Amino acid sequence: MTMALPLAPRGSAVATIVALLEARTGQQLDAGRTWRIDSALQPMLRERGLATLDELVARMSADTERGLGDAVVDALLNQETSFFRDAGVLELVAGAAGDMMRETPDRKVRLWSAACSTGQEPLSLAMLFHEHHLATGQAIPEIRATDISARALRRARDARYTQFEVQRGLPIRRLMTWFDQRGELWEAKAELRYRILYSQQNLIAEPPMAGRFDIILCRNLLMYLSPPMRRRVLDRIACSLRPGGVLVLGAGETVIGHCDALVPSERYRGLYRPALR
Missing domain, CATH: 3.40.50.150 (Vaccinia Virus protein VP39)
Structure with missing residues (x-):
């Protein structure tokens, strides 16, 4: 699914990514859990030779890599599960x-x-x-x-x-x-x-x-x-x-x-x- 990148209310890379996650999935990431963004996206930064989240957001905004926004959202989704849970x-x-x-x-x-x-x-x-x-x-x-x-x-x-x-x-x-x-x-x-x-x-x-x-x-x-x-x-x-x-x-x-x-x-x-x- 393609969707325009939402603008961050406070202009930071983290805020932009939080807004993107909510726009595409409805999931909210409160201030106490934004540490997950850095840890979840570090492998993506390394793969693309990017140094910071700001560079990642800039690449998403420029649409220089098709599907990058989807990949970012996918990396942030909580996939915690197990067999016979409850x-x-x-x-x-x-x-x-x-x-x-x-x-x-x-x-x-x-x-x-x-x-x-x-x-x-x-x-x-x-x-x-x-x-x-x-x-x-x-x-x-x-x-x-x-x-x-x-x-x-x-x-x-x-x-x-x-x-x-x-x-x-x-x-x-x-x-x-x-x-x-x-x-x-x-x-x-x-x-x-x-x-x-x-x-x-x-x-x-x-x-x-x-x-x-x-x-x-x-x-x-x-x-x-x-x-x-x-x-x-x-x-x-x-x-x-x-x-x-x-x-x-x-x-x-x-x-x-x-x-x-x-x-x-x-x-x-x-x-x-x-x-x-």
Whole structure:
């Protein structure tokens, strides 16, 4: 996505980059966290032979390098994730999917992992669904996964992870069952990789995903957005949920005070459903 470089309110390179990040992603970087800019962009400066952030901003403003603004934003995105993060929540999601498949056996249950980062969340769900399928014969839901970062999506599609990454939340039994070792990396087996359809998606700027979903996970994104952007994202997600569907947010996130189209689910504690109209 191409967008004009926003002007910085106080004229500094840091302010320009903060404004660029918010304009393109809706994510805010407060004054106490601007140290991330320097650390995240140092590799980019070295690769391009630039000495300072001011030189980087000047090159972006001059449009001398196509896609440089996108690369800067991508480098600043927080891609923190792990396998089976908040495992109890994922078990709840798998249980909800099972309920939906039993109650609507005539159609495919659809799940969307939004802001999926490097793929650990959708892969964790794919493992759970496969295990439930092997135990019960129940069908496996359709899994879509999106992220704004092209770099993160490349890694998600490759589904290759370091020893450190697989040790974060992935029990050894599941590692040995669902991954093959490729040199120093671990690659998810084909039956997991092919279950997930990845695509690039900017939740604040692009139309919602095609079709409607039974379960949408959008965890630990809202905390980085301004209140107006939270409302925009939640309203779009609400439009993408089927009646009876549920939204899963991060542990510190809520729809309350941000969106009238979603309300707490009475059936699944901690999840949200479309409001009755």
